[in-house]
Amino acid sequence: MKKVLLLAAVFVVGSIGMARAESQADAEFLGVAKCKMCHMKQFKTWENSKHAKTFEALQGDEVKNPDCLKCHTTGLKADGTFVDKGTSCEACHGAGSLHMKAKKEDKKSLITRKPISCANCHNPHISRKMMAEEMRKK
Numbered sequence: 366m367k368k369v370l371l372l373a374a375v376f377v378v379g380s381i382g383m384a385r386a387e388s389q390a391d392a393e394f395l396g397v398a399k400c401k402m403c404h405m406k407q408f409k410t411w412e413n414s415k416h417a418k419t420f421e422a423l424q425g426d427e428v429k430n431p432d433c434l435k436c437h438t439t440g441l442k443a444d445g446t447f448v449d450k451g452t453s454c455e456a457c458h459g460a461g462s463l464h465m466k467a468k469k470e471d472k473k474s475l476i477t478r479k480p481i482s483c484a485n486c487h488n489p490h491i492s493r494k495m496m497a498e499e500m501r502k503k
C-alpha cells in the first residue's frame with residue numbers, strides 16, 4: 366500500500382513538473398476543424414480568404430511535392446503527411462493542441478497571437494505565381 370502511495374506521489378509531482386515546463390513548442394497541430402469549435406467568427410473570415418484555398422492552386426504531382434506543400438498546407442510532417450489542405454489557422458498562430466486543452470487563464474500563453482511571420486511565405490519581390498507558371502512550362 367505504501368509503495369502504491371509513493372508511486373502515486375512521484376507521478377503527481379512528475380506531472381506538475383511537466384505541466385510547468387509545457388510551452389507551445391511542445392504542441393501538436395490539430396487542424397482548423399478544432400479551432401472552428403471555439404472561433405467561429407475567425408473561421409468565417411478565414412474560410413472566405415485566399416489562404417483557405419492555397420492547396421487548390423497546386424496541380425498534378427505538386428500536391429506531393431514538399432517544396433510546395435510547406436506553404437500550401439498546414440502542419441506538414443517529415444513523412445509528407447499534413448493536417449490541413451491550405452494555409453489554415455496554425456500556419457499563422459502555431460500549433461494549438463496545448464492551447465485547446467488549457468484552462469481559460471492559460472490559453473493565451475499557449476498560442477501566438479501576433480502571427481508567425483507572413484514573410485515565412487510571402488516576399489513582395491518574388492511572384493510565386495510566376496515561378497509556378499514557369500516551372501509548369503518545362
Ligand code: HEC
Binds near residue numbers: 402
Ligand atoms: C475549447 C475552445 C478553444 C479551442 C478549441 C481553440 N481556442 Fe483559441 N481561444 C479560446 C479562448 C477561450 C481564447 C481567449 C483566451 C483569453 O482571452 O484569455 C482563445 C484565444 C485565442 C487566440 C488569441 C490569443 C491572444 O493572445 O489574444 C488565438 C490566436 C487563438 N485562440 C487561436 C486558436 C487556434 C489556432 C485554435 C486551433 C488550433 C484554437 N484557438 C482553438 C478557446 C479555444
Ligand code: HEC
Binds near residue numbers: 494
Ligand atoms: C515559401 C512559401 C511558398 C512555397 C515554398 C511555394 N509557394 Fe506557391 N505561393 C506562395 C505565396 C505566398 C503565394 C501568393 C503570392 C505570390 O504569388 O507570390 C503563392 C502563390 C502560388 C500560386 C498562384 C496562386 C493563385 O491563385 O494565383 C501558384 C500556382 C503556386 N503558388 C504554386 C506553387 C508551387 C507549384 C510550388 C512548389 C513548386 C509552390 N507554390 C511553392 C508561397 C509559396
Ligand code: HEC
Binds near residue numbers: 404
Ligand atoms: C494568414 C495568417 C492568419 C491565419 C491563416 C489565421 N489568422 Fe488569426 N490572426 C492573424 C492576425 C494577423 C491577427 C491579428 C493579431 C493582432 O492584432 O494582434 C489574428 C488574430 C486572431 C485572433 C484574436 C482575435 C481577433 O480576431 O483579432 C484569433 C482568436 C484568431 N486569429 C484565430 C484564428 C483562427 C481560429 C484561424 C483559422 C480559422 C486563424 N486565426 C487564421 C493571422 C491569421
Ligand code: HEC
Binds near residue numbers: 435436437481484
Ligand atoms: C504558410 C504560408 C503563408 C503564411 C504564413 C501567410 N501566407 Fe498569405 N498566402 C499564402 C499563399 C500560398 C497564398 C496564395 C493563395 C492563392 O492565391 O491561391 C497567400 C495569399 C495571400 C493573400 C492574397 C494575395 C492575392 O494575390 O490576392 C494575402 C493578402 C496574404 N496572403 C496575406 C498574408 C498576410 C498578411 C500574412 C501574415 C499575417 C500571410 N499572408 C501569411 C501563404 C501564406
